[in-house]
Amino acid sequence: MKLNDKQINRLIRLIFDELKGQNMVSFKEDENKVKARATDIVKQNMRDEEAIDAKVNSMMDDLERQHGGEFQRYKMFPMLKKKIAQEEGFIL
Incomplete structure (x- = not known):
């Protein structure tokens, strides 16, 4: 799925807000640093x-x-992608 920077930032913010709202996470570092790192990972x-x-x-x-x-092609693409991802240890 293709996401732009604005969508990624919104996704990270929503996830963090939900986790904080349920008291499932606390930050040892500045929250903005953690969000920036999460954005880089995504x-x-x-x-x-x-x-x-x-x-x-x-x-x-x-x-x-x-x-x-x-x-x-439309039948082969998902099968090949799943196989290559599995070989490379990538979780889809």
Whole structure:
């Protein structure tokens, strides 16, 4: 899923507000530092997923060249993505 910076910040804020509201979390560091770190983690996760998508698209291009018209990208993409993510230890 593609999120812009504003959406990521809102998501982090909502998660933190919910956790604080239920007294499930307390911060040893400044809350803004923790939010910034959480934002960095989400952005890195999105970059990692984009790299997996690029790898899967490259594999599908190769498969499509080999198998021609009988290849169905929309069916293969989720299967290949799941397999590559699992091999790389990435949780979708």
